[in-house]
Amino acid sequence: FIAKSGIVRDAPPSEDKECLICNEPIEPGNSVSLPCNHKFCFDCFVRHISIKFLEGKAQFGINCPQANCTAKIYPSKVREVFLITGVTDFSKGGRVIPGEVAVEQFTRLIQEDFIRSKKGSMCYCPHPTCNYVAIRKDLLRKDVRCLCGNTFCFQCGHELHVPATCEMMEDWDKLNNSQSLDDIWIEANTKPCPRCNAPIEKTKGCLRMVCRCSYIFCWDCKKDWKKTHDENRHFFCTTPENQRPSLLESMKAKDFIEYKNLYSSRLDDHKKLVAQARKQLAEIHQKIDAYKQCNKCDDMTAEFIRDCAATLVKCREFLLNSIILGFFSKTSKAKEFFDYQQKELQMSIEELSKLMELPAAQIERMEMMHISTISIQHLEKLIKHFSEDGLERLQESEQPKQLENEITIQWK
Ligand SMILES: [Zn+2]
Ligand SMILES: [Zn+2]
Ligand SMILES: [Zn+2]
Ligand SMILES: [Zn+2]
Ligand SMILES: [Zn+2]
Ligand SMILES: [Zn+2]
Structure with a gap:
């Protein structure tokens, strides 16, 4: 399922003594040689990858600068160089993007492509230090276990989550990270006063709610307590159950929270x-x-x-x-x-x-x-x-x- 990308890292050093971009002799110790055996001076190489990066053409991987050479430059090589040099944008008066920022943007470019190509059959492993490329042979499967030891989902790029779907994972995260459970709880345990709208929290089992506006109402049916309910029976609602929609609502909310908590503890x-x-x-x-x-x-x-x-x-x-x-x-x-x-x-x-x-x-x-x-x-x-x-x-x-x-x- 996984194959190493077609680039070889430790190719034999090339024999060229001149940079293939500027044709000047290459100073020893100031050169870059690629696995395709093409060699350049460091500055020319940096300029090449910077331009491709700034053009936004880095997402499919940057090609070797030599015309007609289709070899890709390792993303890790690009990161390594950017980290040292940063990226200089000559079209904008030499504005410099600091190395770490450039590396982050470059990584995002690759990952965005990863998401875009989710219907494709190849992608880079999304882990920043990894060079492997996953090839999707079975189009129905999207679980990838990379040789680097990490796992990921071909479709959403997150950690492997089969058999749950990407959408389920997203919903589950929302449920856990957002206010939604709190909202459900608050909704189940507080109600606006029918007269002044101030939120009132339910305490214990008593249904007789006293608002600070001095209005007294029934928690379950919201009716005026004095007019419709018994002053001596604070736990008893006189409205028939099927006419108390708020009771059903709060039971559902309570059930849902319990259901969710059960799965969380599992x-x-x-x-x-x-x-x-x-x-x-x-x-x-x-x-x-x-x-x-x-x-x-x-x-x-x-x-x-x-x-x-x-x-x-x-x-x-x-x-x-x-x-x-x-x-x-x-x-x-x-x-x-x-x-x-x-x-x-x-x-x-x-x-x-x-x-x-x-x-x-x-x-x-x-x-x-x-x-x-x-x-x-x-x-x-x-x-x-x-x-x-x-x-x-x-x-x-x-x-x-x-x-x-x-x-x-x-x-x-
Ligand atoms: Zn050069
Ligand atoms: Zn080349
Ligand atoms: Zn990997
Ligand atoms: Zn997924
Ligand atoms: Zn009130
Ligand atoms: Zn009532």
Whole structure:
């Protein structure tokens, strides 16, 4: 899925003694040679990439200055040079863009292109220090695990989030970062006084609200308390329930907040598991060394332990993101199938996780590899199912009838 871009970094030094731009002899130590074997003086090179950058033509990568040469200059090379020199704009009287600013703008140019080309089949890894290019072979899939160790979504450029969609991630972030939950809570717990409009917060169970304007009303039906309600029964509303719209509203809001909090705490639990799995993978060489000593085997034989640790990370990440999918998905046949597959995955990685905890001497190579393979198979099945195609199927098959406890409140 990932291939290194067609540029080779450590090409043999070129033989040219003259700069291909200004034709002057190149001073040693003041030159730039590109992997395509073309060589330039440093100043000419800087001028070339600066002009391309200022023209806004850097987003597809800057070409080698030599006419007819189609080789691209590494983005990291451009950044490296800009950081030293900054960018001088001669068309604007030599205005200088400081190095760090230029690097940031250059990175953004590349990333904007990344977003624009989301329907394309190639893109740079969006991580600033990475040179890899992702090639999309399966157009239905947008999950990328770069060789640099980072993951990203082909479509939105954020960290990998399959099986949740880009839109779900955006909605979830909005829900967490914005005021919306606060608003829902405030709406559920304060009401404007029917006479003077001052916001009044509900306290405990008492329905008899006394405003500072001295108006007394019922929290549930908003009617004048003295005229319609009993002075001795502060918890009792005389209006029939189905004629109290505010009560239904606040119940819905309360339900929604509880529903959201339930998913948030599930998410927090899973985040811990992901962090654990990543830590385990980062420190896996210790376990590999211990295994090699116990079994007197070579690196190749012990490498399966790293593969298994990587499997665990991938599966844990998937399960984490599937919580967000669950939050936004309604009950349907396709959802039931997904839940079933997900449970299977969950079971096999719990087993794998247990095996990973064992001391090196007790590790059974075949058993661990077997469980890891099964986990990956479940994972692949789920990812395939949740390619765009599968997601459409899921939405189509949603039952139109409303469920008893379905949450219908809008938070946007
Ligand atoms: Zn030159
Ligand atoms: Zn060239
Ligand atoms: Zn990368
Ligand atoms: Zn995305
Ligand atoms: Zn009032
Ligand atoms: Zn009432």
